[in-house]
Amino acid sequence: MLLPALALLCTTLTLALAQGPPQTQPKTIIIDTDIYSDVDDLGALAIANILSNFGLAELKGVVVSTGSEYGALAVDAVNTYYGNGHVKIGAIRPLTQDTFVDRWGWTLGEYASKVAHHFPRALRNATETPNPVTLYREILADAAVNSLTIISIGFLTNLADLLESGMDEISPATGADLISYKVAELVVMGGNYPSGWEYNFAGVDPNVAHRVISNWPKNVPITYSGYELGSQIWTGQHLAQEASADSPVLAAYQWYGDRCNTTLKSYDPVTVLYGFLGLGGWAELGLPPMFEYANADGYNSVNAVDGINTWVEDASVRNQHWLRLRPDITVSDVEEVLNRLLVQSPHVVEGRQGGIIEDLLRSQLRI
Numbered sequence: 554m555l556l557p558a559l560a561l562l563c564t565t566l567t568l569a570l571a572q573g574p575p576q577t578q579p580k581t582i583i584i585d586t587d588i589y590s591d592v593d594d595l596g597a598l599a600i601a602n603i604l605s606n607f608g609l610a611e612l613k614g615v616v617v618s619t620g621s622e623y624g625a626l627a628v629d630a631v632n633t634y635y636g637n638g639h640v641k642i643g644a645i646r647p648l649t650q651d652t653f654v655d656r657w658g659w660t661l662g663e664y665a666s667k668v669a670h671h672f673p674r675a676l677r678n679a680t681e682t683p684n685p686v687t688l689y690r691e692i693l694a695d696a697a698v699n700s701l702t703i704i705s706i707g708f709l710t711n712l713a714d715l716l717e718s719g720m721d722e723i724s725p726a727t728g729a730d731l732i733s734y735k736v737a738e739l740v741v742m743g744g745n746y747p748s749g750w751e752y753n754f755a756g757v758d759p760n761v762a763h764r765v766i767s768n769w770p771k772n773v774p775i776t777y778s779g780y781e782l783g784s785q786i787w788t789g790q791h792l793a794q795e796a797s798a799d800s801p802v803l804a805a806y807q808w809y810g811d812r813c814n815t816t817l818k819s820y821d822p823v824t825v826l827y828g829f830l831g832l833g834g835w836a837e838l839g840l841p842p843m844f845e846y847a848n849a850d851g852y853n854s855v856n857a858v859d860g861i862n863t864w865v866e867d868a869s870v871r872n873q874h875w876l877r878l879r880p881d882i883t884v885s886d887v888e889e890v891l892n893r894l895l896v897q898s899p900h901v902v903e904g905r906q907g908g909i910i911e912d913l914l915r916s917q918l919r920i
């Protein structure tokens with residue numbers, strides 16, 4: 554299915570390099586993550602770094618919604634590995650030294666503190682980070698109108714705090730006004746479509762999800778990546794064979810997985826892939842459009858008590874959509890793209906894109 558696209562990849566990447574970087578301004582992205590337990594947040598962050606290094610979009614900041622200090626430090630270690638230790642990170646207070654314990658199945662391992670302490674990072678301590686609302690407001694205040702994409706791959710706590718924030722020394726605008734003027738799209742891994750239960754909305758604080766979804770400015774699009782999409786896409790199975798020995802993705806997936814099983818459902822990686830690519834694909838990399846909206850109109854209603862979401866038919870509401878794969882794209886197509894990104898080395902920085910291209914071409918030959 555993806556072979557023609559990968560053949561195009563060969564030609565377009567060569568041309569893109571010959572012509573230099575694209576002249577259009579890349580969009581800017583903030584990732585909001587609950588990195589702590591499931592390691593797919595770390596895989597998603599790695600993919601964001603790689604796509605940012607390609608120049609598709611700029612990873613501007615990462616905010617963490619979980620309280621452990623190891624979240625921010627692990628994010629920083631991943632960013633640093635990919636040459637992006639300058640990316641700003643926000644972490645909630647008070648910070649804890651909690652570490653994940655799998656009290657459900659007793660098979661999954663903890664990775665965040667290990668990534669934080671086994672890999673180089675720019676931050677000495679998580680206390681050096683601003684809180685998420687401060688970082689959100691700083692980035693939004695400095696951004697061009699309608700320029701930011703927020704990709705939420707965890708709880709909506711930070712977004713609720715931003716949405717409900719008032720004017721301060723950073724900006725005379727309220728959080729709602731900053732969102733309304735500066736955010737081009739909110740991409741949310743959350744919910745189950747058209748209706749159902751999903752952990753990011755319902756698992757910890759349903760009221761927060763309810764407030765964000767029901768009070769989000771009506772002029773700013775929300776695109777949902779639901780449980781039913783990510784749960785059918787399995788990735789990470791080739792890390793041991795194909796990732797660099799020094800990859801924090803390989804290490805984290807092995808620390809987390811049951812007896813080093815690195816194969817995971819891909820809720821967050823597929824959400825980040827859409828957040829960067831959008832509906833149109835990425836012609837410069839020869840990647841075809843992979844996603845489409847599953848609905849024309851209507852809106853998401855999240856129950857404030859149980860977190861269950863229900864799609865409400867309403868022809869007058871046009872800013873909310875949930876995603877599905879296009880009919881010409883298979884689950885294995887998306888798995889192949891995500892897997893190739895997960896095993897990429899970081900050497901795209903400093904003009905060394907050739908390494909990435911060679912890796913991608915080798916991937917093409919292997920199919």
Ligand SMILES: [Ca+2]
Nearest residue numbers: 587594706707
């Ligand atoms: Ca997550």
